[in-house]
Amino acid sequence: MTDYKSLRVTQQDRIAHIQINRPGKVNAMDSAFWTDIITAFQWVDTTDTIRVVVISGAGDHFSAGIDLSLLAQAAGRMGNDIGRNAEVIRGNILRLQDSFNAVDRCRKPVIAAIHGYCLGGAIDLISACDMRYSTADARFGIKEIDMGMAADVGTLQRLPHLIGDGIMRELAYTGRVFDGCEAERIGLVNRVHDNHQQLMERVMVIASDIASKSxxxxxxxxxxxxxxxxxxxxxxxxxxxxxxxxxxxxxxxxxxxxxxxxxxxxxxxx
Missing domain, CATH: 1.10.12.10 (Lyase 2-enoyl-coa Hydratase, Chain  A, domain 2)
Incomplete structure (x- = not known):
């Protein structure tokens, strides 16, 4: 199996378990993550013995979103020509979008198991999944607005199909953080669980049920x-x-x- 830098990828019977594996960095999405996720989902798509995917985060959190050092590196590469800068930025955004398009387009169902922080780019990721489950104390937020930008990797395009338009706009405009209970109430997650262990146990039961179907x-x-x-x-x-x-x-x-x-x-x- 591929040697991933930011993920831990395993197969348990007919279930692929993809863990974001940077617990010391709150599972922030560094440069390796964006290529790793494409590679992992290419493997899922071409491995017939895999029938369903579970995405989770190692350690205490699902993910705090994009690694801010990645944004700083991108800013450091800007020159003086606005047109050329725009071309570089647009290309980078499209490349990041491709990573979560790979999740959305995966032929197998993808289940997100969320605990701890699920912020910014992590909302983009779970919006591309088929189903979402969380702990009650998980913390969600579309935080891009607090960095002076609009979310650009899928949240604003996919989230309106998952929750109501009005609540989506509220969350996107304010960037406020909300817990798993509210996420369940607005339809972002299917169900909440008391703790991380219970969450993973129940998600694996659901994944096994799906894997048993045609x-x-x-x-x-x-x-x-x-x-x-x-x-x-x-x-x-x-x-x-x-x-x-x-x-x-x-x-x-x-x-x-x-x-x-x-x-x-x-x-x-x-």
Whole structure:
């Protein structure tokens, strides 16, 4: 397996566990993180034995967001020409966006398990995940506004599909920090848990349940949900009709039906 600098990546049965692994730096996202996350999700996408992904943070926090030293380095490379500076900055932003696009586009469901800080760029990351669970005392915040900038790696584009537009604007405009209980109330997380151990245990149960399903059916379901987010109802219905014209011929359908009728547990090929 790849030697990651900012992540700890393991496979437990059919679950990939990707941990942000800079606990001494509050799991801040340094330069290595942005390339590591793409590499990790390329591995997930091409490894058929993996059916679901869990993302968490090592130590006491999920992530405090982008490492500020990374921003300082970028500022130090600026020259005197505004146009050329803008081209460099735009390229850097697009490169960072690619990292979380890899999470969003992953063929397998991605679950975020959040404890401690989940700030700034970490909100961009969890917004790209399929589902989010947290501890009650987790701390969330869209903190880019307090650094004099607009969030630019996915929060403002994906979060409105997860929570109401008004509350999203409040959080983005104020940068205020809120806890896991409020995150559950506004729909950012599916459920809160009392502590980190309980959180990880419950998330792994959910991941195992998903991993037991037909991988083709899960793949199709995720693809349709993503497509519907960005297209009309009519477009989505047409797409699922074309998709299932092929997928309903899969052996998985026969296996699932047989298991259902005999009240046994289905076993699907990777």
């Amino acid at each position: 991988p083709l059916a899960i793949r199709g379901t995720k693809e349709m949900i993503r497509y519907a987010r960005d297209h009309s109802v009519e477009d989505g219905l047409n797409y699922i009709a074309s998709w299932n014209a092929a997928m309903l011929q899969s052996e998985d359908l026969k296996v699932a039906m047989a298991a259902h009728m005999t009240k046994t547990t289905a076993s699907f090929a990777d």
